[in-house]
Every structure is written in C-alpha cells, then in structure tokens.
Amino acid sequence: MNRSKSSKLFVALATIFILHNVIGETVHAGASPAVGTVQKMSGPASIVRQGQTISASVGQEIFENDILQTGRDGSMGVVFSDETLLSLGPESVLVVDQYVFAPRQGKFSIVLKMLRGTAAYLSGLISKLTPESAHFETPSASIGIRGTHFVVKVEEK
Amino acid sequence: MKQWKIFLVVFALLDLTVGCSAKRDVIVPPPESRNPVIASPTNRDLIVLLPDPDGKVGTIRVTTKGGSQTLDKPGHATQVEHVNEPSTDPKPLGEREITSVFGAALSAQPDLKARFVSFVLLFDRDTTNLTHDSKKMLPEVVRTIRNRKPSEVYVTGHTDRVGAADYNLTLSSRRADTVRDFLVSTGVTSSALVVSFHGESMPLVHTEDEVAEPRNRRVEVIVR
Numbered sequence: 239m240n241r242s243k244s245s246k247l248f249v250a251l252a253t254i255f256i257l258h259n260v261i262g263e264t265v266h267a268g269a270s271p272a273v274g275t276v277q278k279m280s281g282p283a284s285i286v287r288q289g290q291t292i293s294a295s296v297g298q299e300i301f302e303n304d305i306l307q308t309g310r311d312g313s314m315g316v317v318f319s320d321e322t323l324l325s326l327g328p329e330s331v332l333v334v335d336q337y338v339f340a341p342r343q344g345k346f347s348i349v350l351k352m353l354r355g356t357a358a359y360l361s362g363l364i365s366k367l368t369p370e371s372a373h374f375e376t377p378s379a380s381i382g383i384r385g386t387h388f389v390v391k392v393e394e395k
Numbered sequence: 396m397k398q399w400k401i402f403l404v405v406f407a408l409l410d411l412t413v414g415c416s417a418k419r420d421v422i423v424p425p426p427e428s429r430n431p432v433i434a435s436p437t438n439r440d441l442i443v444l445l446p447d448p449d450g451k452v453g454t455i456r457v458t459t460k461g462g463s464q465t466l467d468k469p470g471h472a473t474q475v476e477h478v479n480e481p482s483t484d485p486k487p488l489g490e491r492e493i494t495s496v497f498g499a500a501l502s503a504q505p506d507l508k509a510r511f512v513s514f515v516l517l518f519d520r521d522t523t524n525l526t527h528d529s530k531k532m533l534p535e536v537v538r539t540i541r542n543r544k545p546s547e548v549y550v551t552g553h554t555d556r557v558g559a560a561d562y563n564l565t566l567s568s569r570r571a572d573t574v575r576d577f578l579v580s581t582g583v584t585s586s587a588l589v590v591s592f593h594g595e596s597m598p599l600v601h602t603e604d605e606v607a608e609p610r611n612r613r614v615e616v617i618v619r
Contacts, residue, residue, distance in 0.1 A: 277505035313503035327500035356500040376440045378478040379459045386453025389497040391441040
C-alpha cells in the first residue's frame, strides 16, 4: 500500500469513526445500551426519543425513556433484552420508564407506563428472577407481575 | 377548581333529568361522596390475565389508591373505575370480547420460538437434597442447556418460611450451590451460570411465617 492510499484510508476511517460517535451521541446521548428491539409492526407506529419522533421499523433499537406510540390501525411488538414481550394495539402510547437488566450485578428493573390504548405483556427474565422489580402502570393503577401474560386497555378521558 | 364545580353541577343536572337510565358509562358517585377528588372521572382501565404460552397461569395484582385486587385465573378481568376505589372483583371475560378489544395488540406480539425455559427443582425439608421427582428432572435440565449452547443459565435458591430468615438465606444459598455444582460436574461452564439466592423472601406460594410449604423449597433453573 503506497503512502497516499494509506493516508486516504486513514482519513476515511477517521471520518467514519467521528461520524459514528457524533451520530451515536445525538441519537442517544449517554452510553446506556439499547434495552430492546422492534420485532413486529404494521401501520403507523413511532418512537419518541428526547423530543424527536422517529418512525418505527423492524429491527430498530429501543432505549430507556423512549415513548412508543401507534396511530390508527397501527401496532408494534417489542422484545426486551430479558425476553419480556410487549405489544401495542392501535392508538396507543406507552413510556419505557425504567429498564435495567444486569443479572451479573443483580440489578433488575422494568417499569412500563401505559397512557392510552391497548397492550399485551408477556413477562421475561426480570419478573421471573425478581418479581418485585417488574411493574406495569396506568394513570390510575399499578400492576404487580408474578411471571405471567396479560392484556391492558387504558381509555383516555 | 372552578371548572370542576361547573362539571359537577352539569353532572348533578344530568343525574336529575336523565336519572340513572341509559347513562351507564357516566360514573355518578353517591351524593354524599361528591367532592372533586372522588367525582373525578378516571381513565377506565381493563386488565385481563391470560395463560402463558406453556399453559401455566401466573398472578397479577392490580393496585389503585383504593386498594388491590388479585387476578390468578386465566381469562379473568378486572376494571378500574375510580382511582380511589379498588378495581372491580375479578370476572371471566369471553374469548370473543378479549379478541375484539385486544386482537390487534395480541397479533403484534413478537414470536416465541427461542424463549427461555424454566425448571423448578424441589428439596426435602431443611436439606440440600433434591426430592425424588426433582432428581428425575435433572437429565432434562442438562439436555436443555446443551441444546441451547451457548446458553445462559440462571440458578436461584429459595426456602419456605419455617425457621429464621437468616438461616433460610444461607440454606437457599447452599441449595443454589448444590445445583450449580451438579451442573458444572456435567460440563456446563461456570461462566454460563448466574447464581443467586433469596432465602424465604420470594415464595412461589404465599404463606404465613413458619408454615411448611414444599413448593417453596426450591431452586429455579432458567435456561436461555
């Protein structure tokens, strides 16, 4: 490899590196890892992250504090890293309020806040390993989960 | 506050003119309890417990400011009508109704193919000896771990509530270690294992203190 080629390569790599970091930072400030991925969706569905609305797509990562929302005829299914399965029906809004799955440090927490619409929840390892750290909340109730499967509807007034 | 007062007056008038006839979706509390907090119409939540894909049924506890309600039967539903009251008594909800309200959410549920598998191994009272039936489950546990390689294996020890909490914490730790040692002896690498223990604090079956409960003397093994 001659000199000019290798310096071009260096510049290209450096650019990729910087871009990657800059984009990474703006998309998700801080180093917290993704907590889940979108595995299914249809119709209008989006994610609100730090005030910005991103339309959802299969394979897209989910982070703590994301707001998941679906429009008319929309639906979305998410797999969390502990294998909790969450899906939303149409016209639904749900906040991923807290999510920590660090089994080797013994740290677990999943708190989902449903504001509107319909959802199905199938619990994963967090509620298996430490049931008291799994909560599903609506504006008027809190649902404690002992390893199970349920559906919720929240009607907005 | 002013808005609430107007709202309440409207409610009161509606109540007088329409009566209780067709207005089923409007919640009108009894007159003596008409203060803004109680009269505040809530989001009406509907919560339905479903069986797990493997047929087992867990428990959910729905808590409002007014109290709690436990659902432990598949297809049973509870409704939150007021923040300040417990949700309604659990009642079965028909499959057609479940599908009509939750069909879209349920069909968006991600696929289950490679989900974790869990085993509950039981122990004889106050020992680290597996019960006869649980010993017979061990080959299946080992096979599952091998088939899923590379796998993560969570081993979690528990006891029932007979004896002091400190003693039970140690006992649950020894039970978890017994299962870990067995798995390592069959060739499971120790880096794949996450071992923890909770003494009597996380019963599978709720009991009063000092009650012997064979189903709580256990080590849970979760393989994924």
